[in-house]
Amino acid sequence: MQTTNLTKHTTKNPISRFFLDNFFKTLLGEMRSLKPKSILDVGAGEGFTLQKLKDNKIGEKLEGIEYMDEAIKLGKHYHPDITIKKGDIYKLPYKDNSFDVVICSEVMEHLEDPEAALKELKRVTKKHLLLSVPNEPFFTIQRILRGKNVLKLGDHPEHIQHWSTKSFEKFVSGQLRIVKVKTPLPWTFIIAEK
Numbered sequence: 001m002q003t004t005n006l007t008k009h010t011t012k013n014p015i016s017r018f019f020l021d022n023f024f025k026t027l028l029g030e031m032r033s034l035k036p037k038s039i040l041d042v043g044a045g046e047g048f049t050l051q052k053l054k055d056n057k058i059g060e061k062l063e064g065i066e067y068m069d070e071a072i073k074l075g076k077h078y079h080p081d082i083t084i085k086k087g088d089i090y091k092l093p094y095k096d097n098s099f100d101v102v103i104c105s106e107v108m109e110h111l112e113d114p115e116a117a118l119k120e121l122k123r124v125t126k127k128h129l130l131l132s133v134p135n136e137p138f139f140t141i142q143r144i145l146r147g148k149n150v151l152k153l154g155d156h157p158e159h160i161q162h163w164s165t166k167s168f169e170k171f172v173s174g175q176l177r178i179v180k181v182k183t184p185l186p187w188t189f190i191i192a193e194k
Contacts, residue, residue, distance in 0.1 A: 005045040026184040036100035043107030047079035
């Protein structure tokens, strides 16, 4: 059993590892500065982000929500101490203001209705959201350079939303106050608050 997320996180490709290490360096640095006690990772996949947070002693209560059964099953195999529940980003099984920080990383670009998802993420956070999406066109360019989907000009087959840093800032600022924007190549990170 394999998911595209598992493939991304277990790759031996040195260029891909470089980008992924840079992604986690940024994510962990931002999470340390927020000092959350409770963290929800929406679209947690197999739990790689939650495991990194746990390994770096960031947060006391860590939970993940994932809709893909395969990813949850793989998460239990790779990260048996991480809590990942089946769930839907449009209808999270939590009360309002349940977590200090809600992470939604590499998910929004896959969604038919990202505005409704953002509203639901906002509902369950007490204060902060950490959001990340591929930064276009840089994400597509780096895929071409790595030989990914060359015949489709680097387009990721599962991405239906495409944002530059500026367009993602505009999207998020429609519902939240942006605190910080980071651009670790090839992603856009936004830390926002209610």
